[in-house]
Amino acid sequence: MITLITFAPAFGQPAASPFCVKAIWLLNLSGQPWQREDIADPRKMPKQKLPAIRVGGQIIPDSENIRQHLETEGVDFDQGLSDLEKSTSHAFIRMAEEHMYFHIVLDRWGDDTVWPIIRDTYFDTIPGVLRGFVTNRLRKACLQGMDRQGLGRFTPEERLERLEPDLVAITTRLWHGPYLFGERPTAADASVGAMLATMRATPGKTLLKTRIAEDEILCRYIDRCINAMGGATGAPVRLCA
Numbered sequence: 001m002i003t004l005i006t007f008a009p010a011f012g013q014p015a016a017s018p019f020c021v022k023a024i025w026l027l028n029l030s031g032q033p034w035q036r037e038d039i040a041d042p043r044k045m046p047k048q049k050l051p052a053i054r055v056g057g058q059i060i061p062d063s064e065n066i067r068q069h070l071e072t073e074g075v076d077f078d079q080g081l082s083d084l085e086k087s088t089s090h091a092f093i094r095m096a097e098e099h100m101y102f103h104i105v106l107d108r109w110g111d112d113t114v115w116p117i118i119r120d121t122y123f124d125t126i127p128g129v130l131r132g133f134v135t136n137r138l139r140k141a142c143l144q145g146m147d148r149q150g151l152g153r154f155t156p157e158e159r160l161e162r163l164e165p166d167l168v169a170i171t172t173r174l175w176h177g178p179y180l181f182g183e184r185p186t187a188a189d190a191s192v193g194a195m196l197a198t199m200r201a202t203p204g205k206t207l208l209k210t211r212i213a214e215d216e217i218l219c220r221y222i223d224r225c226i227n228a229m230g231g232a233t234g235a236p237v238r239l240c241a
């Protein structure tokens with residue numbers, strides 16, 4: 001059986017990380033039996049990140065590689081999509097994972113009102129006296145990374161403005177169907193839906209969280225994704241052939 005190595009549930013989501021949520025949703029869509037193993041420290045993982053899966057004694061890191069593994073096992077996440085739709089799907093996934101994701105990082109790690117809640121949720125296994133010291137270093141490194149990436153130099157208002165066209169692109173597709181590519185969730189929904197759900201689940205009242213939480217179309221889409229692909233428990237459901 002596949003074991004998903006993931007961060008623990010947080011803020012009503014099946015995992016703290018949107019990439020772990022995506023992996024959970026892909027596993028649920030695949031119909032394959034799987035179990036989860038929650039860990040707090042990813043440093044022993046091949047890419048020092050989560051998610052990863054353990055399968056047949058091998059560890060496969062990265063949600064994209066997890067998707068590829070499931071596809072080599074015969075799962076078709078994009079069943080019925082044309083080549084044109086598949087190329088658009090690819091672009092949407094990259095938009096979600098290489099742009100929208102960084103807005104989540106800054107919202108959670110950069111906002112002084114949100115950070116204490118994040119710290120005490122993500123790092124609750126670190127004893128109180130050490131927690132501040134360890135997490136201050138981690139936060140500083142994270143925000144330095146975001147500064148180099150560039151988005152960290154934007155104000156929250158500028159970030160929201162930068163994100164808006166992504167949200168418009170998603171909403172435009174949702175005018176045409178319940179999921180990004182029609183009547184059934186596909187791989188793109190696992191990525192895009194997981195990012196939006198994570199934005200909405202962020203504690204506190206940041207500009208980004210409020211923007212998503214007050215958007216009826218996006219909220220209904222997030223709820224559809226959660227209902228179709230696993231919900232807060234990550235309980236497996238069968239949707240793919």
Ligand SMILES: N[C@@H](CCC(=O)N[C@@H](CS)C(=O)NCC(=O)O)C(=O)O
Nearest residue numbers: 017018019042049050051062063064
């Ligand atoms: N490209 C990776 C990204 C995974 C990723 O960024 N995971 C983050 C959590 S959202 C992580 O494990 N961070 C821990 C760290 O960098 O120390 C995927 O698709 O799985």
